[in-house]
Amino acid sequence: MWVKVGDMVEVTTGDDAGVKAKVKAINHAAGKLTVEGVNRVYKHVRKSQRNPQGGRLSMEMPIQMSNVAVVCSRCGKGARMAVRLVKDGSKERYCKKCGGSTGEVSPPKAARAAK
Numbered sequence: 184m185w186v187k188v189g190d191m192v193e194v195t196t197g198d199d200a201g202v203k204a205k206v207k208a209i210n211h212a213a214g215k216l217t218v219e220g221v222n223r224v225y226k227h228v229r230k231s232q233r234n235p236q237g238g239r240l241s242m243e244m245p246i247q248m249s250n251v252a253v254v255c256s257r258c259g260k261g262a263r264m265a266v267r268l269v270k271d272g273s274k275e276r277y278c279k280k281c282g283g284s285t286g287e288v289s290p291p292k293a294a295r296a297a298k
């Protein structure tokens with residue numbers, strides 16, 4: 184799935200379905216990502232050096248990658264993303280809904296450039 188840290192994503196399922204927020208971290212090995220304000224849980228912590236107060240700490244937990252759709256910067260909709268070759272030999276990510284480019288994935292390479 185073509186998602187990067189900092190992308191806007193739309194949560195498609197679960198308690199936070201419909202929420203649009205930024206991706207904070209991605210764990211490709213686990214197929215999970217952390218989205219700002221999504222899947223918040225309270226972690227109960229004891230008083231410690233770092234946390235002299237103790238109490239409840241609100242934090243985001245990673246969610247399954249398949250439960251989000253990247254929000255297209257062109258059409259503003261949650262859409263699937265794919266990658267295509269551009270004439271100059273670079274690769275760009277594009278929206279499968281509107282076909283608009285959402286940024287370069289790989290710099291131009293002469294070997295790939297169209298003649």
Ligand SMILES: [Zn+2]
Pocket residue numbers: 255256257258259260262278279280281282283
């Ligand atoms: Zn689009």
